[in-house]
Amino acid sequence: MATMKEIAELAGVSRGTVDRVLNHRGDVNPETEKKILEIVKLLNYQPNKAGIVLAAQKKKLKIGVLLFGSEHPFFDAVMDGLRQKLEELSFYGCTIYEKRTAFSLEEQLAAIDAFITEGIQGLILSPFNDIAIQKKIDYMADMNIPCITVNTDMPDSKRLAYIGSDYYKCGQTAAGLLNLITNGNANVGIITGSHKVLCHEERIEGFTHHLKLNCPGITISAIVENNDDDYTSYDMVLNMLSKHPKINALYFTASGVYGGCQAVIRTGLKLKVITFDALDTTQEMMRKDIISATICQQPFEQGANALSVLVDYLVFGKLPETELNHMDLSIKIKENL
Amino acid sequence: MATMKEIAELAGVSRGTVDRVLNHRGDVNPETEKKILEIVKLLNYQPNKAGIVLAAQKKKLKIGVLLFGSEHPFFDAVMDGLRQKLEELSFYGCTIYEKRTAFSLEEQLAAIDAFITEGIQGLILSPFNDIAIQKKIDYMADMNIPCITVNTDMPDSKRLAYIGSDYYKCGQTAAGLLNLITNGNANVGIITGSHKVLCHEERIEGFTHHLKLNCPGITISAIVENNDDDYTSYDMVLNMLSKHPKINALYFTASGVYGGCQAVIRTGLKLKVITFDALDTTQEMMRKDIISATICQQPFEQGANALSVLVDYLVFGKLPETELNHMDLSIKIKENL
């Protein structure tokens, strides 16, 4: 691998001039610049990362992480992934500042403002689906503070990249899975989450669309929206199952399913149940054969990838290859948890 | 984070002495050493990776990679993972030397010898299951050339770590999956691979054991061993299906399943088929609804992790946390490929 020193020697200039060209610092004769750039191209010069990191040692990166829930298992896993990657990248000397908010627009906006005044250089967040957040992200982008969205996206904003699931595909996968384990015949009840978050809608769209095209024997008997993620779902599911006795399968679009599963246990029915993610409670219900299978969105990897992408940008100036970084979906049953 | 310089100042010695203590270079007064080690512990000193890498710049690492098949899709994926990680770790300035052999003990032994004479500093290999290979690995370990096994292990050797599947768990997962998609009732035919490789046996053990314990409605109607991985399986499967007309499910323990699937197509039967990995041909058969589901062992990640572990050891002297690094098993259906 070529170094700046070698390039300088070949171009007959000093290392400083090469540095000015490569870092667009100006004050270079156009001809000299051209010559240097040619050599750079010829040698396929790639800056030495260890050198960059070492030189950047003193100015420590401050990175903000803004997620939901004070002890939400999914976002806890995202944080775990972030922290592991942080350790791996320890020599970049960056620090993570974590904030968790309730599921509230105002709180999230306030947290972002706090981050800005604290002087973070980059932000990883799971954005609330609201135009105000979009504007805030755009504002930060203009201030040269890159944002990465995880788990939920803000597609029309100036965010640097999205790391998370393709929710339409989540729905399709759930449909395909249900089709497989019911041999193509089922009456399914859907318990969805708040549509203040886009992902639930998309998970239903993908699901219903796929059923329509491929699974004539599966019908949707009922859909209920469960705003409070978990606590209220017990009654909802009980209610749904008594109203629709034909139901022999359930599809939960949110990861908090404990209450709903308790309801299933209560009824004593043998249902096929499909959920998302593998939280502790979900794993418990899988071992009890209440949940048949779960579709995992790899929160740990989401966190790790998010930090990777952000650090690559901040330290090495490398833009992510794609704005949409969709995670692999992995189906888990109790045997491969 | 503390640096050697800071430790030296606190201990009232020079950086060189600290260096001698930390790198076990000797020639240090026991009292001084004790004092330094105390400060090291107190400050929780972690060496700066960028510094280490930069200092190690000139001596380039040569790492050998020894896999099977000249164009085997699974091992190609392992190589892809290796190469991606290599790029990520580009600043360690290490080079990968790849060798592929046929599925032959002699060839593999010869390849290892060639690597040794070429002067590699570390080896990643998928070992043939033979005592001669074990001895060779031990010999290398004694020569201070660490070995990492991928995909298949050599448990009793002095290899640094194994990166790959837990094959017993693979079998269990296959059984659980079959149980789920057949609603607990099936007559299954098993097509296994050469037991020159341990993994097939373990995949069958895990499978049968799990069936015995949990799935009374599933019976194994036939088992055939298919040494040649793929080409001969067409006839075998045709033969098996005609001999055992009750069979309504197939379990392939090897990833090469194209011939077998062609046989299934030929018969026109609607079977539940479970396989491993998601090679191109496997994906094709999933889209045609011949294969119901496949259990992926993440070859890409195996390659990436193997290089990670090896470089961590060679560059930073960090021992892997565990000898057995089992990959997450991910079930794929056609919707989440």
Add this chain to the structure above:
DNA sequence: TTTTGCACCGTGCACGTGCACATATTTGTT
């Protein structure tokens, strides 16, 4: 002619570590 300003370029330090070499101190020998 001297001075000022500008465009362009070189030098040198810092970052943290590994390692070779030089230096200082103590111990042992004649």
Add this chain to the structure above:
DNA sequence: AACAAATATGTGCACGTGCACGGTGCAAAA
């Protein structure tokens, strides 16, 4: 007492990059 040997410690360079500072040369203004 003088000197060698052994032990213990310090010094300085290299690695590749970023960046501040200080030049040099040349033209225009004083």
